[in-house]
Amino acid sequence: VTADEAYGQVSRLRLWMEEHDIHHVVAVPKSQTVITMDLGQERAHRLIADLPEQAWERLSCADGAHGPRVYDWARADIRPWREPGKGHWLLARRSITDPEELAYYICFADENTTLVELARVAASRWAVEECFQAAKNETGLDHYQVRGYRAWYRHITLSMAALAFLVRLRQGVQKGDQNTPRACV
Template sequence: MTAEDLRTWMAGLDDLFARVAGRFGRVEPRQRARAYLLGLLAPVERKNGWQLAEAAGDDGPEGMQRLLNSYTWDADAVRDDLRAYVVEKLGDADGVLIVDETGFVKKGDRSAGVQRQYSGTAGRIENCQVGVFVAYSSARGRALIDRELYLPKSWTTDQERCAQAAIPDSVVFATKPVMARAMLERTLAAGVPARWITADEGYGGDYRFRSFCERHGMGYVVAVPCSQSVGLGPRGDVRADSLIADAPPAAWKRMSAGDGAKGPRLYDWALARLPWEVEPGFGRWLLVRRSITKSDEMAFYFAYGPRETSFADLVRIAGMRWAIEECFQQAKTETGLDHYQVRRYDAWYRHITLAMLAHAYLAATAAGLPKALTGSFPSAPARSAVCWHT
């Protein structure tokens, strides 16, 4: 990096911090927050209190710990500033909102929300915390814009344990889809430009989550389990994996769900318009993804959107769910999303928000324009039968 590059990089960072500086009412927490942000962006191996303090030239971690545990500042207000920054730098009318969760493996039982539970990050049951996140993705780039810490019932039903972790009395148990809907509600209320929502089957399999998207005029492509019931009007209901057995060979199209680390992510896809009542001008579909090398490996999606939406666009939206996985990996690797050593509920939100802010700066700096997919979609079928795209 040249001296001019460094000056440009620092000027951009100064502009970002100026947007949030007012959230830290006094000089000391403001200086600490800037040093913390710089440390998260620095080539520090473990971005915890000790190493961030060392990067800032401090003798010990007390100052960084005070920033997370005791100084007065509102992490949700900083989140709002972060969201506005992402919209300014990456916003696009065709943006996609992505919901997913990630695990943070922890020792002991005192960190807010920790218990033995499934971690998709580890792919098994671990002693961990689970955070539910919303990411924003467009042709210009992608970044995390909201977060919630999942609290299992083992926590919300234990007032003493909650008090020890500084969890407010107002916080009650909420399922992950409920938390996701709350985040999407405030995201849309803030005017974030987006037309689509995508999520894995933990959210897509919840009809209330899908209904939320439809009520807010949002298209979606969400994963559902293979056992998902698909209503076919007079024909009754059938499982998604049974329905796909009726697809003719010509229904399968080899298409890319977007570029991955090794090039285009190619799969075979089939698409059926479903005979369900919808708002005028809209349609619902069953989208199926099949491995090219292992034909018995399939993934199923429900989709909803404007009737003229192309097959290729639905495949593209389905593929964009991986963008949040890339955000998690980058934020954990580059900005220490999972490097924290805090137990308090509010401290978790503070570290996570600052790590997201640092990641958003990297995303805005590196924003590029990915290739778009094109395609066409057939005319509407009769309501009484499924119509496969062939």
């Protein structure tokens, strides 16, 4: 996977996860081509644009810095040839304030997986991104100049361990925990 590719765009990765029964919700661009239920091919944004308005459901799937993150969500079945009991969907998230702002995801899970569950999994990405942003800001996760994997791995491991320490330290300070290590000044 190159830097300009999203993991969801790599069909080899999605197929590998399916072969190993790893359920997933992966982001894809609006230009992503999917196999429709009539065995045609369609770009994600066109398939979603054809959905009726009643296909959209307003959901709060995660809390953000400014309260609940509320979006309209819809899904369309894709890939009619599938393993029994499994489902494939194209999931879309639409901004309430700007309906032209959409995000797309390809999903694989049990056939009875609800739209609410797919939206919850798609939204869990925000927590991961916030964690990495905090690590970049507070422990220098992105400040490495290494040439080899081992050096990179050591830097990343140390940075994430430092972030875990800081989180634990903050939790203890907020609770007044006497056993929490104090930072050296």
